[in-house]
Amino acid sequence: MENNQPALQQLLQKLRNNTASAEELALLQQWLGREAIEDELKQLWDFVPQQQPFFSEVASERMLGHILENEPAAIMPARRRSRGYRVIAVAAAVVVIATGWWLVSLKQDKPVSSAPVASTPVTSAVIPPGGNKATLTLADGNTIILDSSNYKTLSHYGAVTVVQQAGALAYQNHQRGADSVLEAYNTLSTPRAGQYKLVLADGSKVWLNAASTLRYPITFTGAERKVILTGEAYFEIAPNARQPFVVATENTQVRVLGTAFNVMAYTDEKNIQTTLVSGKVEVQTDNKPARMLEPGQQAQVIRASNTIEVHSADMEEALAWKNGLFYFNNADIRYVLRQVARWYDIDVEYAGTLPDRRFGGKIARNSSLNDIIRILELSHIHCKTENHKLIVMP
Incomplete structure (x- = not known):
């Protein structure tokens, strides 16, 4: 053990930082096959510093707990917990934790194979995760491909300058409050495997998830600030009581004055979800009575019945995509x-x-598809x- 301790400490550091390779996981799995591993693993775990902010201190301790104490239903049935099965469970748990996953089956009907889990053939080609990329369609129909490039000016509309800066699109209004441009619309679209941040002319911020589209005016000149969403986006709205902000989807409107919230309106999902982080929003579908949300609540518009259900939200789940x-x-x-x-x-x-x-469960969105x-x-x-x-x- 002592001869291998420096290498194992380095490997556990990578485990904590979510950077361990498949070969390194296989090495750790071999070590886990030894007897009396728990005290040694605890000592090394406590010795290794946590450098990445992805896991909190509490989550880090929970991670070790999953490795050592996961008799888990997720990995094997409650019965037949022999030492051999425990080593298999520990090895499987390590692979789960190292790839960033806490994915468990909530209904398990058979034990896992005793074959090494890290050696499962997947695919010869590595499919990478998504990143910052989108397409901007201007009012005249021209399109601009956006990425994570540094600052550059894309267009001018009267007193409004459109710029791209480090994975974000911003509309800089140099005469805010004035009708500096005729009403004209731009559209920001993310492909599958894309996401993008947008700062509107009123200072409101929007984070657009993959396979999503937002249509919006270059400046807000009417009685309300209205945008049209397909897909999913997180909003932080600049307050303006005289000009409410409205997010419209296919048959739902979310009306706000100044708040933070998430709207999920993918057409291949059964429901349209609005989750409120702070402030207040009003959710309405067609001509039915609107429902007011409090922070921590989620409204689901059921497409099949065109009705609204309001309940307490799982905020971690609703905002996970924005948090990576x-x-x-x-x-x-x-x-x-x-x-x-x-x-x-x-x-x-x-x-x-x-x-x-x-x-x-959960996984970092920067993981590869193979993981x-x-x-x-x-x-x-x-x-x-x-x-x-x-x-x-x-």
Whole structure:
């Protein structure tokens, strides 16, 4: 042990920082196969500093707990917890933690194989995660491709200058409060595997998730500040009681004065969700009575019945994408993979009938698709990739 201690300390540092490679995970897995590992692992874990802000101190201790104490239903049934099975569970938990995942099957019906989980063949091509990229469509129909480039001026509209700066698009209004330009609209669109930040002419900020579109006026000159959203976006609205801000989706309007909230309105999801972080918003569908939200609440517009349901929100889940995470709470596999498909720009195909299983957990969105496939394999969801398509098998 002492001869290997420096290398193992370095490996645990990478584990904490979410930078361990597949080869390094295999090395750790070999070490985990030894007897009496728990005290040694605890000593090394306490010795290794945590340099990355991704995990809090509490989460870091929980991470170690998952490695050491996860008798977990997520990895094997409650019965037959022999030492050999425990080592397998620990090894699986390490792979889960090292890739950033806390994904567990909430309904497990068979134990995992004793084969090394890190050696599961996935795909020869590594599909990277998404990043800052979008397309800006100007009022005259011309388009501009946006990325993470440094500052540059893109266009001028009267007193408004449109600039790109480090993965964000900003409308700088040099005569705020004045009708500095005729009403004209721009559209910001993110592809699958893209996201982008937008600062509107009134100072409001918008973070646009993958496969989303926002249509908005260059300046807000009417009685309200209205934008049209498809997909998902997080908003921080500049207060203006005389000119309310309105987010319109296909059949829902969210009306605010100044607040922070998230709207998820993907057309392939059953519901439109509005989650309020601070302030107050009013959610309305068609001509039905509006519902007022308090911070920490979520309104779901049920597409099938065109009704609104309001309940307490899982804020970590609702805001995970903006915070660089996937986060799932009792989600079915199709919902999980719809999010994965948007972020990695892949199509998902289902071969056969999948088990009725629910999932909970989280992963950093900067993980590769291969990492996600490995974790799905731990829950007996078998996948392969072909020509940018993810094929899911029972």
